[in-house]
Structure formats: structure tokens, C-alpha cells
Amino acid sequence: MADNADKVPENVSGDYYVDEECTGCELCLDRAPTNFKMNDKKTKAFVFKQPDTEEEVQSCEQAIEDCPVDAIGNDG
Ligand code: SF4
DSSP states (O other): OOOTTSBOTTOOSSSEEEBTTOOOOOHHHHHOTTTEEEOTTSSOEEESSOOOSHHHHHHHHHHHHHOTTOOEEEOO
16 A cells, blocks of 8 residues: 655645655556656656546556555545
8 A cells, every 4th residue: 555655756736646665667658648657767657747637546546556566545
């Protein structure tokens, strides 16, 4: 389970975030490309835009489900 006390610094504020457990596999970029990006060093993903449509919410929820290390959280 993701830890909201251990977020990667690049996340925009809001319910969805990536934490430091991220291994940089990029799967979440495939699942929700309008919400997740890699950081400049390509080591960790982060949420660059919070989902604001039902479709984006579904994509982010799919990213949470599929992240192999449970590094994506939703505090909503
Ligand atoms: S799917 Fe998980 S481990 Fe992979 S880049 Fe995204 S947050 Fe990181």
C-alpha cells in the first residue's frame, strides 16, 4: 500500500500520488498517460495532473491495480 508520507516530490497536490517505492517500470504511464509521467532522471513516476474525468479516474485506478510494487496511492 502506498504511503502518503513518502511521496515523490514531483507529484502535483491532490488525491493521487506516487511514493518512493516506485521502481520506474513505466506501467502507469501506459495505463494513465494523461496523469503519470517519469521524472527528469527517469527513475520514478509521478502524478503530473490529477484525474478530472471519469475516464481518467478509471485509468488511474487501473494504474493503482497494476503497479507491481503498490507505489500509487489515492487518498480520496
Ligand atoms: S507502475 Fe508503479 S512502479 Fe511502475 S512506474 Fe508506475 S508507480 Fe512506478
